[in-house]
Amino acid sequence: MDDLPFQKITISGPTLSALMHRIATSLGDVDGLLFGHVTRLTPSTLTDDNTPQNPDSDLVATITSFFCPNIPLSFYDSLGRVDSATLHRLVSSTTHQSNSSSSSSNFLGWFSARRKSPIRPSMREFCVSQSLSRLKTAAKGDKDLNPCVFLLFTTPVHGEMLYHTHEYRAYQFQVNSRCFEPKTIAIDNIGPDFRGNYGCFSPNSPFPELKCASAMNDEAGEDLNRMERVSKDQKELDMVAEGFCVGDLGKLMGSETVNSTMSLEDLYEKMLGKLDNLARQVEKSNAKVLEMENHNRKLRYKIARPVPE
Amino acid sequence: MSYDGFLPFISAQLQYLLNHYPHTIQIEQARSGTRYFPGSLDRFTLLIPYCQDHMKWDVIYNAEFPLAAPDVIFGAEDEDFHPFHVVCGEDGDSRLVKNSLTDWNNKDPTRLLALVIELRDKYRSYQEKRVGEVDDDRLKFEISTIVSREGIEMHMSSGFEKPEEVKFAVPLMDMNINKMVSACPWRHPQKIYLQVIYPVGRKYASAPSAPRLKLMCTPELKALFSIDDVKLPPWLDGMCMAEYLPHLEELLQRLVIEAVTLIDVRRQFIEALAPLLGRPLEADPVFCRKASFLVCSGPFTFMLHVFLSTNFPKQQPSLMLQSTQHFNSLGMPVKSPLITEYPWSPRWETSQMADRISDFLVDESLNFKRHCNESHLQY
Numbered sequence: 001m002d003d004l005p006f007q008k009i010t011i012s013g014p015t016l017s018a019l020m021h022r023i024a025t026s027l028g029d030v031d032g033l034l035f036g037h038v039t040r041l042t043p044s045t046l047t048d049d050n051t052p053q054n055p056d057s058d059l060v061a062t063i064t065s066f067f068c069p070n071i072p073l074s075f076y077d078s079l080g081r082v083d084s085a086t087l088h089r090l091v092s093s094t095t096h097q098s099n100s101s102s103s104s105s106n107f108l109g110w111f112s113a114r115r116k117s118p119i120r121p122s123m124r125e126f127c128v129s130q131s132l133s134r135l136k137t138a139a140k141g142d143k144d145l146n147p148c149v150f151l152l153f154t155t156p157v158h159g160e161m162l163y164h165t166h167e168y169r170a171y172q173f174q175v176n177s178r179c180f181e182p183k184t185i186a187i188d189n190i191g192p193d194f195r196g197n198y199g200c201f202s203p204n205s206p207f208p209e210l211k212c213a214s215a216m217n218d219e220a221g222e223d224l225n226r227m228e229r230v231s232k233d234q235k236e237l238d239m240v241a242e243g244f245c246v247g248d249l250g251k252l253m254g255s256e257t258v259n260s261t262m263s264l265e266d267l268y269e270k271m272l273g274k275l276d277n278l279a280r281q282v283e284k285s286n287a288k289v290l291e292m293e294n295h296n297r298k299l300r301y302k303i304a305r306p307v308p309e
Numbered sequence: 310m311s312y313d314g315f316l317p318f319i320s321a322q323l324q325y326l327l328n329h330y331p332h333t334i335q336i337e338q339a340r341s342g343t344r345y346f347p348g349s350l351d352r353f354t355l356l357i358p359y360c361q362d363h364m365k366w367d368v369i370y371n372a373e374f375p376l377a378a379p380d381v382i383f384g385a386e387d388e389d390f391h392p393f394h395v396v397c398g399e400d401g402d403s404r405l406v407k408n409s410l411t412d413w414n415n416k417d418p419t420r421l422l423a424l425v426i427e428l429r430d431k432y433r434s435y436q437e438k439r440v441g442e443v444d445d446d447r448l449k450f451e452i453s454t455i456v457s458r459e460g461i462e463m464h465m466s467s468g469f470e471k472p473e474e475v476k477f478a479v480p481l482m483d484m485n486i487n488k489m490v491s492a493c494p495w496r497h498p499q500k501i502y503l504q505v506i507y508p509v510g511r512k513y514a515s516a517p518s519a520p521r522l523k524l525m526c527t528p529e530l531k532a533l534f535s536i537d538d539v540k541l542p543p544w545l546d547g548m549c550m551a552e553y554l555p556h557l558e559e560l561l562q563r564l565v566i567e568a569v570t571l572i573d574v575r576r577q578f579i580e581a582l583a584p585l586l587g588r589p590l591e592a593d594p595v596f597c598r599k600a601s602f603l604v605c606s607g608p609f610t611f612m613l614h615v616f617l618s619t620n621f622p623k624q625q626p627s628l629m630l631q632s633t634q635h636f637n638s639l640g641m642p643v644k645s646p647l648i649t650e651y652p653w654s655p656r657w658e659t660s661q662m663a664d665r666i667s668d669f670l671v672d673e674s675l676n677f678k679r680h681c682n683e684s685h686l687q688y
Contacts, residue, residue, distance in 0.1 A: 025344070026344065027343060027344050027345065027373045028342055028343050028344070028351075028371050028372060028373030028374060029342055029369070029371050029373075071374065072371055072374050072377050073374075073377050078377065078378030078410050078411070078413050079393060079408070079410050079411060080393070114342060114369055114380075115341075115342040115343075116340045116341070116342055116352060117342070117352060117367055117369055117382060118367055118382050118385070120382055120383075120385060120388065121382075121388075122367075122369065122380045122381060122382040123380060123381045123382070123383065123391070123392065123393065124380045124381075125380075126391050127391075127393055157338060157340065158338075178391070179388070179389065180388075297373070300373065300374065300375065300376075303375055303376065
């Protein structure tokens with residue numbers, strides 16, 4: 001398979017900061033998977049002559065999410081050989097979670113974060129990237145799915161504890177020449193300067209498509225059918241808003257639009273309520289995860305530091 | 310070097326490495342990658358000798374996950390060095406591959422040594438391959454004539470904005486110097502190397518220039534033999550290493566044998582001092598490079614340190630006087646500067662050399678006593 005070199009690798013500010021937070025709060029060195037999409041830039045300058053444009057430079061890899069199993073060697077062994085079964089499990093569970101129907105979260109590559117070490121790919125990191133590129137090429141010939149992106153995070157060897165310094169570099173693994181090609185990494189932030197980057201943006205969690213609102217106006221057919229549909233729609237609506245009644249959606253359109261501002265505000269408030277509730281749940285489950293992590297850590301220390309007899 | 314702070318299993322592997330590696334390895338920059346226990350060290354830089362230079366390799370363990378095998382980061386110049394890349398399974402059947410990282414066992418102290426040895430061997434092959442690929446006729450010829458020498462190492466350096474060079478480290482003389490020294494304290498075999506650096510030739514260069522030559526040796530050999538004093542024979546136009554090396558080896562062989570006999574000359578000199586100054590308090594018994602005596606001049610007692618160079622008796626010993634009664638403001642004994650000029654002739658008999666030093670000390674001790682009293686009064 002041909003290598004398709006990226007012009008650059010972009011990552012959104014929130015994703016990068018979430019990733020860094022994860023790395024900074026991890027106990028030791030961690031690694032994980034990167035997801036996102038590859039887009040072709042539309043050339044901004046159009047010329048009349050027919051000289052073929054350099055096809056190398058218009059591909060951009062955009063990292064939109066990541067998955068960090070919080071343990072090293074999670075999907076490969078000490079030699080850097082990727083365990084395809086584990087990888088497949090991790091990749092499919094992650095892409096399912098983030099709404100696999102949108103093609104915005106392909107498996108792009110992986111990252112490695114190690115403290116106080118030189119910012120160069122290590123022996124094992126090379127093997128993992130090489131193994132990854134082989135694996136996918138063997139599985140299917142889909143160009144977009146070649147997981148060749150590698151992000152490396154380190155902290156300075158002589159770093160002081162008082163400052164948090166993160167160093168990071170992005171690479172694309174070239175299958176043919178078997179080497180890491182350093183790539184520039186661009187951070188997309190929200191704001192007028194970055195509007196261009198969001199041109200092809202599609203939200204990850206679109207509002208559910210409800211047939212209910214229009215059905216309300218139909219002549220009341222079979223009641224049972226209708227009720228079933230309403231309860232199904234209500235369930236879907238509950239996923240995005242807390243306690244907003246499906247029936248009230250009708251107030252947002254048609255003849256009752258007079259009070260639409262209030263209804264809309266009500267809907268937004270309930271959506272925020274949903275988010276709030278979710279955040280609380282996350283907080284609770286995080287506490288549980290932390291508790292389990294601590295327990296695991298204690299078990300690991302038992303292995304590392306044998307109790308003197 | 311202490312291993313305090315390393316996790317017990319890392320410390321055991323490190324200790325085994327340092328004690329069993331055939332050459333001297335150094336550890337630098339021990340540090341920790343954990344968040345909560347910055348005291349438990351789990352990563353460090355190894356200085357591994359190669360081609361009369363050092364490679365700096367970072368070994369990264371993971372204190373949080375002690376069962377995981379360590380990872381290695383090679384030097385910035387060696388980004389193309391991938392020792393285990395073939396094992397990633399060209400044919401898909403990678404389970405048969407065996408190297409020092411497969412079935413890693415953190416409780417086995419020999420594992421790190423095995424890993425370092427394997428990686429260094431691979432690095433050597435990697436450099437030999439790189440040097441072999443250089444398109445330079447003279448180099449190709451040189452390699453073909455000397456590659457069979459046991460222990461030869463080569464290195465290709467091509468940094469950014471640096472001229473390409475090929476460096477050889479050629480071990481010289483098939484003689485065991487350790488065996489020639491009685492009661493030899495050296496743990497590692499001592500060797501002399503010739504470092505030969507060839508600039509990689511441009512095709513249009515008419516006459517190839519002489520390579521840069523430098524003699525080097527294992528550090529401990531300096532107690533016996535001063536490599537810096539050896540004058541290299543000239544490199545004639547159109548010469549090659551196969552012609553040059555035999556002459557050089559012959560010369561060095563002679564010098565090393567002479568250096569070994571000089572140990573006895575130094576010993577006799579120290580023994581000749583004993584009747585005049587008393588038995589030495591302390592003397593270097595193997596190489597006889599240093600002896601200390603306790604000397605009295607009336608009520609004033611002081612120590613005399615005698616330092617003998619490897620060129621003794623051509624070069625006279627350096628003397629240093631140290632008072633046993635006077636101390637400076639820091640509580641250190643007052644010492645004289647090194648005395649290197651006093652009556653001396655290498656042609657004197659050993660006993661005469663000792664006599665003359667004894668005579669010289671009669672006056673010098675008075676000077677030193679005055680110096681001590683003066684500096685004593687200041688504080």
